[in-house]
Each structure stands twice: as C-alpha cells, then as structure tokens.
Amino acid sequence: MAGPEVTVVIPTVGRPSLAAALAAIGPGPEVIVVDDRRDARTPLPVPDGVRVLATGGRGPAAARNAGWRAATTPWVVFLDDDVVPAPGWAGALARDLGGLPGHVAGSQGRIRVPLPPGRPPTDEERNTAGLATARWATADMAYRRRALEAVGGFDERFPRAYREDSDLALRVRRAGFTLVRGERVTVHPVRDDGFWASLRRQRGNADDALMRRLHGPGWRAASGAPPGRLSRHVLTTLCGLFAAALTAMGAHRRRAGRAAARIAGLAWLALTAEFAWARIAPGPRTPGEILRMAVTSVLIPPAACAYRLGAEVALRTGGAR
Known part of the structure; x- marks a missing residue:
C-alpha cells in the first residue's frame, strides 16, 4: 500500500x-x-x-x-x-x-x-x-x-x-x-436490532444535551445533524400527562374539567397518530412493522423527554468540564 x-x-x-x-x-x-x-x-x-x-x-x-x-x-x-x-x-x-x-x-x-x-x-x-x-x-x-x-x-x-x-x-x-x-x-x-430498537435509541437524547452544552444551540447545523423531534415529543408528553392528571384528580366529573381532559387527550392522540404515521407511511406497511411503529410511537415521546431531562439535570448539577 x-x-x-x-x-x-x-x-x-x-x-x-x-x-x-x-x-x-x-x-x-x-x-x-x-x-x-x-x-x-x-x-x-x-x-x-x-x-x-x-x-x-x-x-x-x-x-x-x-x-x-x-x-x-x-x-x-x-x-x-x-x-x-x-x-x-x-x-x-x-x-x-x-x-x-x-x-x-x-x-x-x-x-x-x-x-x-x-x-x-x-x-x-x-x-x-x-x-x-x-x-x-x-x-x-x-x-x-x-x-x-x-x-x-x-x-x-x-x-x-x-x-x-x-x-x-x-x-x-x-x-x-x-x-x-x-x-x-x-x-x-x-x-x-429487535422490536424495541427505536425505543432504546432514545438514550441518545442524553448525548444531545451534552452536545448542546459543549457546542451551543447551533450544534446540529454545525455537525450536519438532521433536526430532531424533541419539541413535539415534549408537547405530546405534556398533553398525555395533563389528561391523565385531570382524570386522576377527578376533574373529569366537572364539565370544565371533563372538557379540558378531553381536549388534552385528543391532542395527545392526534400527535401520537401523526408521529406513528410519519414512521409507517414510508415503510413496507406490513402488519409486524405497523404494530412495532404503533407501540413504540406511544412510548418514544416520554422516553425521549425522560432521557433529555435527566441529562439536563445532571449537567446542571455536575457541570461539564
């Protein structure tokens, strides 16, 4: 050579x-x-x-x-x-x-x-x-x-x-x-890599937090990384949590609480369906792939938020060298 x-x-x-x-x-x-x-x-x-x-x-x-x-x-x-x-x-x-x-x-x-x-x-x-x-x-x-x-x-x-x-x-x-x-x-x-591979990949949201801390908010453009969906995942997760919280507190028994819970629940459903379809539409649409996309699309938003939040807290309390 x-x-x-x-x-x-x-x-x-x-x-x-x-x-x-x-x-x-x-x-x-x-x-x-x-x-x-x-x-x-x-x-x-x-x-x-x-x-x-x-x-x-x-x-x-x-x-x-x-x-x-x-x-x-x-x-x-x-x-x-x-x-x-x-x-x-x-x-x-x-x-x-x-x-x-x-x-x-x-x-x-x-x-x-x-x-x-x-x-x-x-x-x-x-x-x-x-x-x-x-x-x-x-x-x-x-x-x-x-x-x-x-x-x-x-x-x-x-x-x-x-x-x-x-x-x-x-x-x-x-x-x-x-x-x-x-x-x-x-x-x-x-x-x-198995049924749950896309869910396991959400651990990368913790690394995104470190990238932002080290290289600033423009790190994606600087490194050529595609835009992420974290903001939508946050909105989806908040809607789901809000609907669940209203139901758990019994707010759904009152008209205003029932309407708020319904709106939050429908918003969560619409956002989750949009995410699932964005992953299903370009694929082969076999029953197995549709099932995997449907299940993981429900779980990915809260998982992404949890990993990112945990990393942000760790960086703020431990700092970045």
Whole structure:
C-alpha cells in the first residue's frame, strides 16, 4: 500500500460481524481491535498479526482512545465492527490520504447502505441508511494522530456510539483543521436490532444535551445533524400527562374539567397518530412493522423527554468540564 503509514482501530463488543470487517481490510495497514466487552475472558477470534486491547466495557469513545493512543503511525482510521470495507479499500485509503496538505486532519470514507430490494425500507433500515449522508461518522473516518493529540481524542463522557464522532469533528475543526471526504467505500449492512430498537435509541437524547452544552444551540447545523423531534415529543408528553392528571384528580366529573381532559387527550392522540404515521407511511406497511411503529410511537415521546431531562439535570448539577 503506497501512501502514509496507517493504523486501523476497530472497537468491538464481540459481534460476529467483526470477522467480515477484518477480512475485508486486506494487507497493508496495522490493525488494532479494542475489545470493549465487560467480560473479556473469552479471546476474540482475530487473525494473526491483529493486536487486541481490552477496555472493559467503558464505551466506544474510550475504546477508540485506547486504540489510537496505542498506534504509532501518523494516521489512524476508525472503523466500526459491523461494516465491510469494499474490495480495494486499503489502496483507496492510501490514495485518499496521500498528499493531503497538513491542515487537513481527517478523511471520511463513503458509506454505502444496501437496502433490501423490492420493498420500501423499514424504520430501522431507514435509520441505518442515514449513515450514508452522515458527516464525520466513525463507521469509516481517518484522522491524523497529531490532530487527535491536539484535541485530546474522543470525549469519554459520550458513553454510546452516538454523537461522540460529531463532537470530535467539531473540536478538530475548531482547532483550525479541515476535514474532507475521500473516495474509498465501506459497506454498512442493515440489521434488525429487535422490536424495541427505536425505543432504546432514545438514550441518545442524553448525548444531545451534552452536545448542546459543549457546542451551543447551533450544534446540529454545525455537525450536519438532521433536526430532531424533541419539541413535539415534549408537547405530546405534556398533553398525555395533563389528561391523565385531570382524570386522576377527578376533574373529569366537572364539565370544565371533563372538557379540558378531553381536549388534552385528543391532542395527545392526534400527535401520537401523526408521529406513528410519519414512521409507517414510508415503510413496507406490513402488519409486524405497523404494530412495532404503533407501540413504540406511544412510548418514544416520554422516553425521549425522560432521557433529555435527566441529562439536563445532571449537567446542571455536575457541570461539564
């Protein structure tokens, strides 16, 4: 592989997809796998020559930090353990990085998400497909080691694989560096993470609170993140709580209270139905997908509000370094 020396860092929790990612990298770069399982007593099945570090389940930000700090090459490329670099990826990486001027600190790979043919994608598949247009996603992102040193690497207060890459990119750019998009291609297969996957994703609202604290109210525009639905989730949750509170207090027994409870309840129903339909309409509309969207659309607004409120309280009482 012609071009600058590179180390590939892959954090993993032991998913079977790791094997395909390692096999697709090809000869050339050094590879470090960071085992972030809480219980790492069983060795990971990795090829000879791949270095393995263990971080004990401290999250992907801490795992990536351990990986790049163990590397000695001028460039570090972060890959996820569920992607598959396209054929010729190592050579394309060398061409992407070779000759970049010193002010360019990062090069993002092009993420391709193959969607099932013959039908519209599900909500989960559309969420994965968003990686194709995401900016600076560490599914395939190369950084100069000196840029990582300059900003201190990933912020380990981001405990999930969510927003930690955007935070790093914003800090690198604020330090005076430039980020570019390369030509190499990495494939991110879609997968079904189960009935409750969209509900579990609401934990990311806590990371959004940290992003706002660190980068101000314009962080979404600065990082290329799409607009969120938190304001609608807050309104939906308040309507539901108001209707439930009026009913619990017996206010529905009086005409005024009954009217207020009815209005609040209908508003909650309308907002919930709008949210569910916004998720159902572009999908395959199978019975299973409709059921999943209907159930989770009821639960997502209060879950999103709870995670965001908890994070805001924690930031105000504990502060942000």
